[in-house]
Amino acid sequence: MIKRADFVPDEEWNRFKEITKDFATPNIFVNLDLIEKNYRQLNKTFPYGKTYYAVKSNPGVPVLRLLDKLGSNFDIATRYELDMVLAQGISPDRVSYGNTIKKAVDVEYFYQKGVRLFATDSKDDLKNIAAKAPGSKIYVRILIENSSTADWPLSRKFGCHPDMAYNLLVMAKEKGLIPYGISFHVGSQQRDIGQWNDAIAKTKYLFESLEEEEDIKLEMINMGGGFPAHYIQPTNELSEYASEITRYLNDDFEKIPKIFFEPGRSLTGDSGILTSEVVLISRKNNTSLARWVYLDCGMFNGLIETMGEAIKYPVVTDKDREGVKEGEVILAGPTCDSADIMYENEKYKLPIDLKSGDKVYWLSTGAYTASYASVGFNGYPPIKIYYYDQKAVYDEAGNTLKEL
Numbered sequence: 001m002i003k004r005a006d007f008v009p010d011e012e013w014n015r016f017k018e019i020t021k022d023f024a025t026p027n028i029f030v031n032l033d034l035i036e037k038n039y040r041q042l043n044k045t046f047p048y049g050k051t052y053y054a055v056k057s058n059p060g061v062p063v064l065r066l067l068d069k070l071g072s073n074f075d076i077a078t079r080y081e082l083d084m085v086l087a088q089g090i091s092p093d094r095v096s097y098g099n100t101i102k103k104a105v106d107v108e109y110f111y112q113k114g115v116r117l118f119a120t121d122s123k124d125d126l127k128n129i130a131a132k133a134p135g136s137k138i139y140v141r142i143l144i145e146n147s148s149t150a151d152w153p154l155s156r157k158f159g160c161h162p163d164m165a166y167n168l169l170v171m172a173k174e175k176g177l178i179p180y181g182i183s184f185h186v187g188s189q190q191r192d193i194g195q196w197n198d199a200i201a202k203t204k205y206l207f208e209s210l211e212e213e214e215d216i217k218l219e220m221i222n223m224g225g226g227f228p229a230h231y232i233q234p235t236n237e238l239s240e241y242a243s244e245i246t247r248y249l250n251d252d253f254e255k256i257p258k259i260f261f262e263p264g265r266s267l268t269g270d271s272g273i274l275t276s277e278v279v280l281i282s283r284k285n286n287t288s289l290a291r292w293v294y295l296d297c298g299m300f301n302g303l304i305e306t307m308g309e310a311i312k313y314p315v316v317t318d319k320d321r322e323g324v325k326e327g328e329v330i331l332a333g334p335t336c337d338s339a340d341i342m343y344e345n346e347k348y349k350l351p352i353d354l355k356s357g358d359k360v361y362w363l364s365t366g367a368y369t370a371s372y373a374s375v376g377f378n379g380y381p382p383i384k385i386y387y388y389d390q391k392a393v394y395d396e397a398g399n400t401l402k403e404l
């Protein structure tokens with residue numbers, strides 16, 4: 001049995017239950033205070049780092065407002081995310097356009113809105129940036145190939161070989177852009193801290209060779225995301241990541257350059273709890289031991305990162321208790337698609353007396369959940385997400401629903 005108290009302490013759990021008791025399932029409740037705590041902790045462990053929040057992990061207006069207040073910057077992937085951030089009154093000089101896959105018209109849009117910091121990893125994109133965002137700062141994303149220790153890898157699709165990064169930065173200078181730095185992402189939920197070592201070593205090589213051979217002085221390393229949230233598989237504490245990464249930087253650089261981070265999961269993951277209800281429990285033949293537990297949430301409604309059983313969320317129920325008899329389950333969603341199965345190979349165990357109508361809670365579901373839900377597959381509306389702090393409950397758009 002997964003111990004809920006290992007993830008959510010009693011006091012916070014009781015408050016969560018009280019606040020959420022009248023809301024229809026499925027829903028996700030995000031505790032903003034936890035995001036604030038994670039943000040402060042990250043900035044304390046990396047005092048030399050500058051944070052660009054990866055908006056895609058949880059784009060709710062209450063999160064944007066909170067991080068604005070705390071002084072964060074924002075890593076943005078699309079014009080729609082940009083609009084959401086600017087609508088909060090956040091200045092464009094706190095925005096980085098981190099998506100390397102973009103249209104020329106979108107580069108132009110960002111430039112017109114005042115953004116002057118762009119990621120790239122290809123010639124065509126760099127040409128667009130030179131044409132549509134003249135004089136901007138450029139950082140080139142390098143390819144990280146060995147991401148098998150990341151539970152949600154972001155490799156292959158993004159980044160280029162360091163040799164190409166070199167050429168792109170030379171070309172950036174020739175085209176009147178400012179060659180500013182190097183970025184990488186070692187893969188999301190990266191459990192092997194050593195991955196940062198390799199990436200930093202490649203970065204150092206680029207800093208040195210560009211200065212020696214081309215008189216290009218890079219200033220910045222953008223280390224992306226990758227820091228973990230708390231799921232079932234154990235990870236090191238953030239402090240371990242910080243001390244190791246700081247050591248790599250000190251080993252490779254005489255003076256540590258400007259360091260940017262783009263945390264998503266590590267800021268928002270632990271802040272959310274998804275509440276679902278058991279629709280049906282069945283067995284596929286008279287003697288099978290495993291029960292199929294069908295829930296009112298699923299792969300298409302908040303739990304896309306269970307694809308390939310990649311992210312293993314802690315799952316708990318109200319019937320969990322010391323000594324309870326439990327049995328293996330296959331956890332599946334409610335839609336008419338057989339891909340809508342969350343866990344089959346990973347053997348989750350739930351109490352034998354679990355029944356239709358009982359609640360099943362998915363812990364650490366604050367990142368990459370609600371915003372990934374389908375808009376209406378099988379007619380199911382996208383899962384609702386709510387936010388709360390000490391004062392009130394808010395909806396996704398930031399409206400106050402209920403004072404606390």
Ligand SMILES: *Cc1c(COP(=O)(O)O)cnc(C)c1O
Nearest residue numbers: 054098188225226262263264265
């Ligand atoms: C998704 C993404 C992030 C966030 O990564 P996490 O592992 O969730 O912290 C950061 N940077 C870029 C460019 C991304 O695409």
